[in-house]
Amino acid sequence: MPPASARPRPTLVDVASAAGVSKSLVSLALRGDAGVSERTRERILVVAERVGYRPSLTARTLKQGRSMMLGAVISSLDNPYHTEIVASVEAAAEDSGLSVLLAHGSRDRGRLADRVQQLLDLGADGLVVVSSWVPEEVLVAAARRAPVVMVGRTAEPVSGIDSVNNDDEHGAALVVEHLVARGHRRIAHVTSSTRPAGIARRRGYEAAMRAAGLDDEVRVVAPDPVALGALLDDGTSAVFARNDVEAVDVLDHALDAGLRVPDELAVVGYDDTVLARRARPALTTVQQQRDVMGSRAVALLRERLDGRAEDVHEVLEPRLVVRSSS
Amino acid sequence: MPPASARPRPTLVDVASAAGVSKSLVSLALRGDAGVSERTRERILVVAERVGYRPSLTARTLKQGRSMMLGAVISSLDNPYHTEIVASVEAAAEDSGLSVLLAHGSRDRGRLADRVQQLLDLGADGLVVVSSWVPEEVLVAAARRAPVVMVGRTAEPVSGIDSVNNDDEHGAALVVEHLVARGHRRIAHVTSSTRPAGIARRRGYEAAMRAAGLDDEVRVVAPDPVALGALLDDGTSAVFARNDVEAVDVLDHALDAGLRVPDELAVVGYDDTVLARRARPALTTVQQQRDVMGSRAVALLRERLDGRAEDVHEVLEPRLVVRSSS
DNA sequence: TCGAACATCTGGAACGTTCCAGATCGATGC
DNA sequence: GCATCGATCTGGAACGTTCCAGATGTTCGA
Numbered sequence: 001m002p003p004a005s006a007r008p009r010p011t012l013v014d015v016a017s018a019a020g021v022s023k024s025l026v027s028l029a030l031r032g033d034a035g036v037s038e039r040t041r042e043r044i045l046v047v048a049e050r051v052g053y054r055p056s057l058t059a060r061t062l063k064q065g066r067s068m069m070l071g072a073v074i075s076s077l078d079n080p081y082h083t084e085i086v087a088s089v090e091a092a093a094e095d096s097g098l099s100v101l102l103a104h105g106s107r108d109r110g111r112l113a114d115r116v117q118q119l120l121d122l123g124a125d126g127l128v129v130v131s132s133w134v135p136e137e138v139l140v141a142a143a144r145r146a147p148v149v150m151v152g153r154t155a156e157p158v159s160g161i162d163s164v165n166n167d168d169e170h171g172a173a174l175v176v177e178h179l180v181a182r183g184h185r186r187i188a189h190v191t192s193s194t195r196p197a198g199i200a201r202r203r204g205y206e207a208a209m210r211a212a213g214l215d216d217e218v219r220v221v222a223p224d225p226v227a228l229g230a231l232l233d234d235g236t237s238a239v240f241a242r243n244d245v246e247a248v249d250v251l252d253h254a255l256d257a258g259l260r261v262p263d264e265l266a267v268v269g270y271d272d273t274v275l276a277r278r279a280r281p282a283l284t285t286v287q288q289q290r291d292v293m294g295s296r297a298v299a300l301l302r303e304r305l306d307g308r309a310e311d312v313h314e315v316l317e318p319r320l321v322v323r324s325s326s
Numbered sequence: 327m328p329p330a331s332a333r334p335r336p337t338l339v340d341v342a343s344a345a346g347v348s349k350s351l352v353s354l355a356l357r358g359d360a361g362v363s364e365r366t367r368e369r370i371l372v373v374a375e376r377v378g379y380r381p382s383l384t385a386r387t388l389k390q391g392r393s394m395m396l397g398a399v400i401s402s403l404d405n406p407y408h409t410e411i412v413a414s415v416e417a418a419a420e421d422s423g424l425s426v427l428l429a430h431g432s433r434d435r436g437r438l439a440d441r442v443q444q445l446l447d448l449g450a451d452g453l454v455v456v457s458s459w460v461p462e463e464v465l466v467a468a469a470r471r472a473p474v475v476m477v478g479r480t481a482e483p484v485s486g487i488d489s490v491n492n493d494d495e496h497g498a499a500l501v502v503e504h505l506v507a508r509g510h511r512r513i514a515h516v517t518s519s520t521r522p523a524g525i526a527r528r529r530g531y532e533a534a535m536r537a538a539g540l541d542d543e544v545r546v547v548a549p550d551p552v553a554l555g556a557l558l559d560d561g562t563s564a565v566f567a568r569n570d571v572e573a574v575d576v577l578d579h580a581l582d583a584g585l586r587v588p589d590e591l592a593v594v595g596y597d598d599t600v601l602a603r604r605a606r607p608a609l610t611t612v613q614q615q616r617d618v619m620g621s622r623a624v625a626l627l628r629e630r631l632d633g634r635a636e637d638v639h640e641v642l643e644p645r646l647v648v649r650s651s652s
Numbered sequence: 653t654c655g656a657a658c659a660t661c662t663g664g665a666a667c668g669t670t671c672c673a674g675a676t677c678g679a680t681g682c
Numbered sequence: 683g684c685a686t687c688g689a690t691c692t693g694g695a696a697c698g699t700t701c702c703a704g705a706t707g708t709t710c711g712a
Contacts, residue, residue: 054443054446055447056388056449057448057449058447058448058449062385067384077409077413078406078409080404083404083409084404086403087430087432090430099444101429102427102428102429102430103427103428104413115425120380121381121382121383121384122383122427123382123384248604252606256606274404278574
């Protein structure tokens with residue numbers, strides 16, 4: 001049953017007996033405790049190295065009741081927006097001496113819920129959720145076990161969950177204002193999303209259109225070929241898509257239809273992912289300060305671990321990034 | 327120090343005393359052991375549910391010496407090729423009742439080595455490595471603690487590490503043969519890679535060119551603007567890029583330069599990622615059976631856990647996927 | 653010279669499981 | 683009526699750490 005190669009891994013006791021001291025002393029020495037003489041410490045370090053000792057995080061976590069490890073739950077590995085947030089969370093965690101373990105669960109709510117439980121059962125000290133698909137009640141329950149922060153999604157008022165988000169409504173308004181300033185009036189919004197962020201962006205679009213006196217021009221369409229085809233035929237001069245992925249679709253569609261971008265059609269996205277930079281022409285889009293999101297998320301978790309009880313919801317101001325597609 | 331909300335989580339003992347039985351019985355009941363009477367089992371399940379009991383994976387792992395958990399190490403979250411492999415590993419692991427924890431470490435060798443150690447220290451039963459940046463000696467050492475399989479990269483002969491890879495040389499040859507059959511002679515290879523897969527693809531390209539009697543046409547250039555510009559000026563009629571990411575760059579460059587693809591320039595990639603499907607025109611590329619890679623990787627780990635001692639290196643045959651860019 | 657203070661080290665309990673060896677008890681076979 | 687058996691349950695050791703309470707030995711001041 002055990003692998004053929006399985007020499008049982010050395011423990012503190014092995015190091016201790018090899019060095020002729022007690023296991024407690026080995027533990028102290030390896031953790032750099034002050035009350036260990038320099039000579040002994042060095043001898044112990046050498047022996048530990050020689051026998052290939054590595055501490056068991058499992059045992060340590062069990063004893064200490066904390067793991068120095070954060071869990072990150074992510075639903076999509078193929079949306080750069082999510083993965084870039086995770087990367088920024090990792091960077092921030094590392095600065096705090098914490099490490100991050102990722103659990104991935106597609107858009108399957110049940111599976112995502114399992115992954116949340118798994119991270120908690122493993123002893124994660126906190127959870128960063130980068131997914132709008134994890135059911136909120138699962139997170140509320142999770143928050144009773146360890147601090148939870150949602151990134152890119154705002155939690156319900158008194159759920160026990162913190163959140164870091166950008167102001168999607170305002171971001172959408174920035175886009176509309178930009179297009180209006182460029183002289184556009186027929187500005188359509190392309191979205192397929194029923195997720196909170198998508199809804200907020202749509203609301204922001206509609207409000208900004210009304211504010212610009214363009215109530216009659218409000219037009220929301222799905223990103224499917226038929227709807228897009230109709231859109232391009234009816235004199236629409238600018239399209240604001242709910243995210244970069246869908247903006248790129250619109251772009252491709254317009255170029256295939258022989259339209260010149262941005263002269264005949266302006267296209268704007270949201271998220272400022274690598275897709276926007278890579279697109280031809282490069283996409284105008286909305287930037288969400290993802291690096292700040294990561295570090296704020298980690299900061300919020302640490303505050304909770306230090307005892308904060310009230311929920312905190314941070315909202316970051318988005319910035320318009322103008323490129324050549326508008 | 328402990329969070330204000332911290333009610334210590336219930337343990338087996340709590341459930342046991344609430345149900346008026348021993349902790350051993352609770353353990354047996356929750357794990358579905360046969361020797362527990364139906365009546366008691368049910369009572370225990372109810373009580374466990376009521377007090378919100380969840381087993382500690384940490385304690386279980388410590389006691390059992392195995393975690394039912396695989397670790398996956400990945401260096402880049404933004405290359406769809408890697409993330410799609412991870413997704414296929416996850417699917418395969420789930421079928422075996424194992425879960426997968428991801429550790430991400432960019433292209434920082436030191437950090438990746440740390441992540442490998444962390445997964446092992448946490449008790450991962452096996453490691454899937456989807457990164458060419460983890461130093462091989464780190465993996466060789468890791469393989470003494472738990473089975474390790476590399477995906478998309480072939481291990482050294484007797485390292486104790488298994489691998490699942492595709493035949494990059496053959497894949498590159500397929501591309502060249504396809505282009506030759508289409509009448510191309512000036513076929514250049516675009517690559518920037520010093521990684522094993524990149525090198526093998528280049529070797530395959532060169533060999534296939536020679537086999538087609540095109541020794542004089544062998545041309546390898548870096549994917550930078552200057553080199554690409556020169557390439558497009560000198561009558562090159564087809565470009566084979568080392569992966570889809572770079573193929574898309576070539577595509578953009580060619581289109582920007584006013585070339586028609588595929589009429590004036592054929593472009594072919596490698597990996598068959600979502601990028602290839604999305605590109606305009608859609609990219610001809612090489613498919614690597616990523617789903618098979620994931621399930622073979624998990625299968626190899628399981629065999630090791632069951633005692634296999636010899637290294638196994640699986641090589642899958644790649645398939646050409648012809649789309650409209652060639 | 654003696655106790656105190658300090659530096660250094662040790663033993664054992666505890667963390668929450670699993671699992672082995674055995675306890676308990678009613679039913680069964682003879 | 684007695685040993686045996688099976689079904690059901692229990693106690694305690696063990697996994698590899700950490701950490702507390704204390705042991706040991708050395709040095710110092712008076």
